[in-house]
Amino acid sequence: MAEVASESYSFKLKSHPNKRLVDHLQRVGELSRKTIADRSLNIDDADLLEDAAYLIGITHDVGKATGFFQEYIDEKDEAKKKSLKSKDTTHHGLLSAFFTYAVIKEYLRKAGRNGGLADYLPILSFMAVKRHHGNLLNAMDEIKDFDADKEKILKVAEEQINSIDSIGRAEISEILALLLFRGNINLKFDLSNIINYILKDSAKEIGRKEKRFVRRLGEENNIYPYFVSQFLYSTLLDADKTDAGLDGAHLGRLDLSSKLVDEYRDAKGFSSNKNNINDLRNQIYEDAIESITAWNLEDRILSLNVPTGTGKTLAALSLSLKLRERLENERKIKPRIIYALPFLSIIDQNYKVFDEVLANGGKPKDSRLLLKHHHLADVGYKTSENEYDVDKSLLLLEGWNSEIIVTTFWQLFNTLFSNRNKQLRKFNKLINSIIILDEVQAVPHQYWQLIHDSLNLLCEKFNSYVVFITATQPLIFDESEGEIKEVAKRREGYFRGLNRIQLFLRVDNALNLDEFKAMLENDLREKPNKDFLIVFNTIGSAQDVYKFVKELELEETERFFLSTNVIPKMRLERIDKIKEKNAERRRKVIVSTQLIEAGVDIDADIVYRDFAPLDSINQVAGRCNRNSAKDDKGTVSIFILKDDRKEFYKYIYDPFLMSKTLDILKPIKEPIKESEFLDLNNQYFKAVKRGMGDKDSRDNLAYIAGLAFKDLSKNFKLIEEDYPKVNVFVEIDEKAAEIWRRYQDLQSEKNHLERTKKYLNIKKDFSEYMISVPEKFGHSLIVDGSNIGYVSFNELPHYYDMDTGFKREKAGEGSLIF
Incomplete structure (x- = not known):
């Protein structure tokens, strides 16, 4: 994008130390308009949205023209610069927002546009610009500020405007006139009229008219304005950061062949590898591809509901690539593929594939x-031509500048339901995208209605597609009502044809751990050639039983312990080793918490599971006889385990879900066949939907309708934290010691940006040695001046067991000596 040139004017005002204001405003305006223009939208007045994005872009930093800001940007002394930055008169967001509001209002008036989107744009544009360097607040709170602090607000605005000398005012007029002309927007105005409007009428209009408007939005329960708001805000943030941080670089889109997965499967010999489970995987894959080839593109919410271990990941990627090709050819849409998973433990696995x-x-x-x-x-962000430094890499990563993005539910849903600048920047990438929700049963039931309504609107108005893939489909969308369409056209046959395992319910009486150990020891000795997976609800019970198993004299047995109590580096190493086929065929006994359930591709002959919700039981069953490689069936046994106080499941699971699971499973007295799982899951989710409370969804939808961004972000909690936690770095080896030294060294860096940059360079390695523990156990380990705990190599015997991880029984009793 070329710099602005004008024969009649020499521009002097700066937006950044080495960037002219006119150049920045033009680039942000053009990038913003391009983001909207490149999308296919099912909304009225899409052209109006494009023009609004451009106008927001060319006015979002007009407040930087003040003498106060220009003094700040030119200051070389860091102490003086910091002092200037803290002054209200240096801040440019509010004054820029006033300019944007005035320009948008004048544009709509002269264009004769009113009603619908035109009614939303002034206040949405004002908030986007006001908060483009911070987080969004509730719209009503922003407006009420004008009633409470109108005099102070206008006094600061007047000081800022008066600080712009005649040369600066002339330059602003020239900039806006030039950029409006270049943006092909037929709008002319006198700068003095805008200033007069800002100082005399704007605060009154925002404080009264817009207050009534926002109140009416909330009463109408219309969530569409929220999505327009987030789209505009995200568009501005993305354009602003791209120009400021990447010097205007705009990475072009790349092509992806729809046959990539087909070719990969052929190269791996998947089609020729014949056995019952591989035949089923091939059938599911072929059926899914056949379905998507003839798919009605008006059906934007899809399901791939097939049994565990039947190749969902590759099938989902392939159908998405083929859907993408169809949308390019038939709708001129080039969607990104956003693959979201609930757990970090399986992201690396899928990304590698x-x-x-x-x-x-x-x-x-x-x-x-x-x-x-x-x-x-x-x-780290690398292209075939460039390897970007950490600053630019972070900007590119957080902007989701890729054709396929593998991410977490947390990142995805906090982009939909957040007020945070950093999260919302990538909201525009959700528009026209294919969003795959893997293991979607992990979404908390209290948010089903919220997610239903929001994804519906995203698909209907913004031409996105959503694919749910799971073995246990929650009733977020009702297939019987036509809300979601199934890609796996012979789904019932897939489930009913499986015969890999039997599920035994031993839930009539709760067992204490001593009783369970006695039973387990007997089974381990009687079945010396069987791989065991034992899954517990609490870390303490898992540690207790693992220590018991470790002390047993068992021949040719490898023992593994998996939980979040173990640093990530060791967890991943253990999972890789579990998946290895050892030549001597030593049997494996794996003791784990529930992190093993969804997506972790390991296989065992016998699975024991402490009682859990039915969808969790189904998921852990997917780790049993996964590949159907043996003649005899795998067995999954469900127990209710307890301590002296109560059953372990009562410590961690929603009692509502547990009651529905008990209602379904208690009457069953015979072993459950795998072919019966689909019916049981359907019963379970219907029971959940009938009985669930929807207060959380209703509250959040009300916040969305009322543009209460801060309340929404505060109330939407995808991951509920039952107790405060502390991150603890565990120095288990020389590499960890070196990383900790580098972390300590960067604490002395006084420049915040430099310190952040240095941390980002070590963040991945640093996180491999980090665990999160309850604050009551980790508070005494916190290093002075930080919020991170530290266990040195010398203190490992006191605080960390190399098998079972963090020792909770001794932690918290005193300070460490460094």
Whole structure:
């Protein structure tokens, strides 16, 4: 994008130390308009949205023209610069928002546009610009500020305007006139009229008219304005950060062949590898691809509901690539594929598979094609031509600048339901995208209605597609009502044809751990050639039983312990080793918490599971005889385990879900066949939907309708924290010691930006040695001046067991000596 040139004027005002204001405003305006224009939208007045995005872009930093800001941007002394930055008169967001509000109002008036989208735009534009360097607040709170602090607000605005000398005012007029002309917007105005409007009428109009408007929105329960607001806000943030941080670079889109997965499966010999389970996987894959080839593109919410271990991941990616090709050819839409999972433990696994698919298709490693994004992901963005530094990499990662994004539910849903600048920047990438929700049963039932309504609108108005993939389909959308369409056209046959396992319910009487150990020891000795997986609800019970198993004299047995109490580096190493086929065929006994359930591709002959909701039971059953490689069936046994106080499941699971599970399972006295799982799951989710409370969804939908962004963000909690936690770094080896030294060194860096940059360089390695523990156990480990705990190599025997992880029984009793 070329710099602005004008024969009649020499522009002097700056937006950044090395950037002219006119250049920044033009680039942000053009990038903003392009983001809207490149999308296919099912909304009235889409052209109006494009013009609004451009107008927001070319006015969002007009407040930087003040003498106060120009003094700040030119100041070289860091102490003086910091002092200037803290002054109200240096801040540019509010004054810029006033300009934007005035320009949008004048544009709508002269264009004769009113009603519908035109009614939303002034206040939505005002809030987007006011908060483009912070987080969104509730619209009503923003407006009420004008009643409470109108005099102070206008006094600061007047000081700022008076600080712009005649040369500065002339330049602003020239900039706006030039950019309006270049943006092909027929709008002319006198700067003095805008200033007069800002100081005399704007606060009154926002404080009265817009207050009535926002109140009416809330009463109408209309969530559409919220999505327009987030789209505009995200568009501005993305354009602003792209120009400021990437110097205007705009990465182009890349092509992906729809046959990538087909070619990968052929290369791996999946079709030729014949046995019952592989035949089923091939059948499911072929059926899904056949379905999507003839899919009605008006049906935007899809389901791939098939049994565990039947190749859902590759089938979902392939059908998404083929859907993408159809949308490009038939609708001129080029969707990104956003693959979201509930757990970090399976993101690396799926990302690795996708990377292999691209490599097999001859694609070079390029972040424009595939990236992984979550809070612990490596901050590195590489293309076939460039490797970006950490600052630019972070901007590109957080902007989801890729064709395939592998991410978490937390990232996805906090982009939909957040007020946070950092999260909302990528909201625009949800528009026209294909969103795959893997293991969607993990979504809390209290948010079903919220997610139903929001995804419906995203698909209906913004031409996105959503694919639910799971073995246990929750009733977020009702298939009987035509709300969701199934890709797996012979779904019932897939489930009913399976015969890999039997499920035994031993839930009539609760067992204490001593009783369970006695039974387990007997089974381990009687079945020396069987791999066991034992899954517990609490870390304490898992540690107790693992220590018991470790002390047993069992021949040719490898023992593994998995829980979040173990640092991630060791967990991943153990999972990889569990999946290995050892030549000597030593049997494996795996003791784990529920992190093993969804998506972790391990296989055992016998599974024991402490009592849990039915969807969790189904998921852990998917780790049993997964590949159907043996003649005899696997067995899954469900127990109710307890301590001296109560059953363990009561410590962690929603009592509502547990009651529905008991209602369904208690009457069953015979072993449950795998072919019966589908019916049981359907019964369970129908019972959940009938009996669930929807207060959380209703509250959040009300916040959305009322543009209460801050309340929404505060109330929407995808992951409920029952107790405060502390992150603890565990120094288990020399590499950890080196990383900790580097972390300590960067604490002395006084420049916040430099310190952040240095941390991002070590973040991935740092996180591999980090665990989260209850505050009551970890508070004494916190290092002075930080919020992170530390266990040194010398203190490992006191606080960390190399098998079972953090020792909770001794932690919290005193301070460590460093």
